[in-house]
Amino acid sequence: LIIFFSFRGTSKGGDKAEKIPPGTMGWPLIGHTIPFMQPHSSASLGLFVDQNIAKHGRIFRMNLLGKPTIVSADADFNRFILQSEGRMFENSCPTSIAEIMGRWSMLALAGDVHREMRSIAVNFMSNVKLRTYFLPDVEQQAIKILSAWRHGSTFSAQEEGKKFAFNLMVKHLMSMDPGMPETEQLRKEYITFMKGMASIPLNLPGTAYRKALQSRSIILKIMGQKLDERVEKVKRGCEGLEEDDLLASVAAQSNITRDQILDLILSMLFAGHETSSAAICLAIYFLESSPKALQQLREEHINIAKMKKEKGETGLTWDDYKQMEFTHCVINETLRLGNIVKFLHRKAIKDVQYKGYDIPCGWEVVPIISSAHLDPSIYDDPQSYNPWRWQTISTATSKNNNIMSFSGGPRLCPGAELAKMEMAVFLHHLVQKFNWELAEHDYPVSFPFLGFPKHLPIKVHAIDHKASA
Ligand code: HEM
Numbered sequence: 001l002i003i004f005f006s007f008r009g010t011s012k013g014g015d016k017a018e019k020i021p022p023g024t025m026g027w028p029l030i031g032h033t034i035p036f037m038q039p040h041s042s043a044s045l046g047l048f049v050d051q052n053i054a055k056h057g058r059i060f061r062m063n064l065l066g067k068p069t070i071v072s073a074d075a076d077f078n079r080f081i082l083q084s085e086g087r088m089f090e091n092s093c094p095t096s097i098a099e100i101m102g103r104w105s106m107l108a109l110a111g112d113v114h115r116e117m118r119s120i121a122v123n124f125m126s127n128v129k130l131r132t133y134f135l136p137d138v139e140q141q142a143i144k145i146l147s148a149w150r151h152g153s154t155f156s157a158q159e160e161g162k163k164f165a166f167n168l169m170v171k172h173l174m175s176m177d178p179g180m181p182e183t184e185q186l187r188k189e190y191i192t193f194m195k196g197m198a199s200i201p202l203n204l205p206g207t208a209y210r211k212a213l214q215s216r217s218i219i220l221k222i223m224g225q226k227l228d229e230r231v232e233k234v235k236r237g238c239e240g241l242e243e244d245d246l247l248a249s250v251a252a253q254s255n256i257t258r259d260q261i262l263d264l265i266l267s268m269l270f271a272g273h274e275t276s277s278a279a280i281c282l283a284i285y286f287l288e289s290s291p292k293a294l295q296q297l298r299e300e301h302i303n304i305a306k307m308k309k310e311k312g313e314t315g316l317t318w319d320d321y322k323q324m325e326f327t328h329c330v331i332n333e334t335l336r337l338g339n340i341v342k343f344l345h346r347k348a349i350k351d352v353q354y355k356g357y358d359i360p361c362g363w364e365v366v367p368i369i370s371s372a373h374l375d376p377s378i379y380d381d382p383q384s385y386n387p388w389r390w391q392t393i394s395t396a397t398s399k400n401n402n403i404m405s406f407s408g409g410p411r412l413c414p415g416a417e418l419a420k421m422e423m424a425v426f427l428h429h430l431v432q433k434f435n436w437e438l439a440e441h442d443y444p445v446s447f448p449f450l451g452f453p454k455h456l457p458i459k460v461h462a463i464d465h466k467a468s469a
Pocket residue numbers: 082091106107118121267268269271272273275276279340341344405406407408410411412413414415416418419420
């Protein structure tokens with residue numbers, strides 16, 4: 001029976017009674033999960049999705065992770081899905097991710113509890129906080145990382161990017177300082193935790209998934225100790241503490257439980273660290289192969305630094321950041337072609353009709369958000385890295401629906417501005433100090449989490465400003 005029901009419905013046009021999008025359900029239980037998850041260049045949709053689009057069109061059905069699923073590579077439908085969050089569709093995190101990130105993680109929540117947790121995240125990264133607290137720290141961390149790079153040395157840019165983003169997040173989430181033993185222990189556990197996130201969810205002795213669950217317990221223990229310290233300080237009424245870090249501000253709230261706080265912090269560490277470090281690596285990768293873009297970017301930053309020096313200013317300001325026009329083009333193009341997040345998980349919470357198709361209530365829905373970025377009808381020559389295209393495209397999300405890197409609708413990434421600012425500040429110092437080349441061939445791969453198979457090895461050359469003056 002399982003085989004019969006799994007293979008039935010391989011018709012091209014979808015079911016007759018209901019017009020469910022066409023497609024095949026594949027093997028019993030696992031369906032097409034393995035080919036769907038097959039690693040591929042993040043600047044592509046992958047062979048499986050391309051083949052299905054060619055056969056069935058941009059909206060098709062399949063069995064993913066044991067569930068009937070509608071996959072959409074249709075930019076309009078994706079926008080519709082994201083904007084109908086809570087009304088027709090809602091977040092639907094795979095069980096294995098919810099288990100590892102925690103049931104209170106923002107990635108796993110939907111509805112009112114999600115809204116409550118989200119407002120904490122939005123407030124944590126408000127514009128005022130970005131200007132006041134984050135910007136100086138981002139700059140300090142960037143300078144610190146880059147000052148350890150030696151002329152002529154070769155190392156993994158991916159590791160450096162992760163160190164930068166990790167240090168920044170743990171400082172702002174829990175006031176943990178880089179290099180301290182407990183920060184290093186947390187980082188070590190976090191690496192094991194991440195390996196499990198990207199593994200097959202088999203909770204058996206020795207598997208990456210089992211190890212990740214064990215690391216999760218250790219990470220929560222460390223975070224729990226930090227939380228206890230904060231609660232104690234809040235009780236003693238230490239002034240200004242709420243501004244210190246996220247732990248302090250949530251510790252002062254009585255409406256969320258300890259488990260909720262810990263899962264929130266862990267999901268923020270994940271969401272704010274993996275993505276922005278990937279973004280920095282992508283910029284390093286794309287700029288290396290685009291000397292003209294690198295040159296223009298460098299000129300922009302040398303000019304900003306020169307003007308600041310003339311005015312006797314040190315440290316970047318929000319106005320400096322906003323003035324980095326070409327840098328914003330580089331960032332937009334890097335995110336478009338790099339596709340840090342390829343797809344999202346949603347499910348239909350009622351029967352939905354769209355473009356003549358029926359999406360049955362309860363079915364999983366996977367919008368492939370990278371599809372808009374790679375669509376030649378939206379972006380000319382989408383495979384080429386061309387930051388200049390953004391000089392004529394409006395980047396306001398309200399005006400441009402085809403920028404999907406940060407998702408859209410009510411779950412739009414609350415860390416978008418922080419991530420862009422991290423990229424801009426890191427690039428400001430990087431391009432003034434170094435030239436670089438890939439030490440080995442590497443490229444960004446969607447696992448589905450974005451990574452570089454060889455960890456992006458680069459060789460750096462310090463720029464001799466006296467010689468170039
Ligand atoms: C270039 C870097 C980044 C990219 C591409 C990115 C992308 C995304 C995407 C696609 C989502 C999914 C939204 C959905 O389910 O519809 C998301 C959610 C989220 N991101 Fe980011 N993100 C980035 C950086 C950050 C940073 C620096 C933070 C800071 C902590 C952050 C925090 C979050 C949070 C808390 C969520 C959950 C939002 C919710 O469920 O309402 N992100 N991000």
